[in-house]
Amino acid sequence: AQSVTQPDxxxxxxxxxxxxxxxxxxxxxxxxxxxxxQSPGQGLQLLLKxxxxxxxxxxxxxxxxxxxxxxxxxxxxxxxxxxxxAAEYFCAVGRPTGGGNKLTFGTGTQLxxxx
Amino acid sequence: GAGVSQSxxxxxxxxxxxxxxxxxxxxxxxALYWYRQRLGQGLEFLIYFQGNSAPDKSGLxxxxxxxxxxxxxVSTLTIQRTQQEDSAVYLCASSLNPPGAGLDEQYxxxxxxxTVT
Numbered sequence: 001a002q003s004v005t006q007p008d009x010x011x012x013x014x015x016x017x018x019x020x021x022x023x024x025x026x027x028x029x030x031x032x033x034x035x036x037x038q039s040p041g042q043g044l045q046l047l048l049k050x051x052x053x054x055x056x057x058x059x060x061x062x063x064x065x066x067x068x069x070x071x072x073x074x075x076x077x078x079x080x081x082x083x084x085x086a087a088e089y090f091c092a093v094g095r096p097t098g099g100g101n102k103l104t105f106g107t108g109t110q111l112x113x114x115x
Numbered sequence: 116g117a118g119v120s121q122s123x124x125x126x127x128x129x130x131x132x133x134x135x136x137x138x139x140x141x142x143x144x145x146a147l148y149w150y151r152q153r154l155g156q157g158l159e160f161l162i163y164f165q166g167n168s169a170p171d172k173s174g175l176x177x178x179x180x181x182x183x184x185x186x187x188x189v190s191t192l193t194i195q196r197t198q199q200e201d202s203a204v205y206l207c208a209s210s211l212n213p214p215g216a217g218l219d220e221q222y223x224x225x226x227x228x229x230t231v232t
Contacts, residue, residue: 101165
């Protein structure tokens with residue numbers, strides 16, 4: 001069965017600093033990978049996704065993520081964090097076929113931005 | 116266009132009562148998903164609809180939980196005889212999922228916060 005691990009429950013960074021949120025997955029082949037952001041009282045918004053091809057994926061709001069097959073990782077990065085980036089971030093994995101199209105989510109990383 | 120909507124946004128109910136949660140997906144989206152998010156946890160998959168059929172119900176935690184979808188549109192998640200452990204945010208998502216396509220992007224609604232007292 002597929003699984004996702006986000007080892008950092010909380011992260012605090014200063015505004016303007018760089019950010020990296022970790023995500024490791026367990027799956028027998030190359031899965032589809034996603035990062036979602038959830039702001040208080042809001043639904044989940046897709047930041048970026050990886051299906052195939054270039055392993056460095058660009059998303060919205062200046063985020064990017066890199067798929068590393070050898071490390072089973074899909075870490076999310078941003079070069080310079082803004083105060084509005086404070087939110088909860090979820091990594092998710094989906095099976096390309098035969099998985100019923102459901103997503104398996106990590107437990108999330110809560111990002112706090114200090115001004 | 117309009118996104119995924121859910122109602123009610125908040126629901127407080129007494130233990131033992133039944134509740135119905137509603138999801139209106141994006142128009143034209145054939146796939147619809149229900150997830151549950153307990154406090155401090157990630158999302159747990161509950162059920163997936165393709166059209167009005169539910170090919171994957173594997174995440175429903177007990178027979179107190181059921182869901183239906185009509186007209187390839189609105190879906191209702193019903194929880195019977197609610198328990199305190201059912202307290203969570205219930206999120207609905209939809210995706211276009213054209214026939215023969217693989218996994219497609221899911222668009223989430225704002226969720227229904229259920230509190231069982």
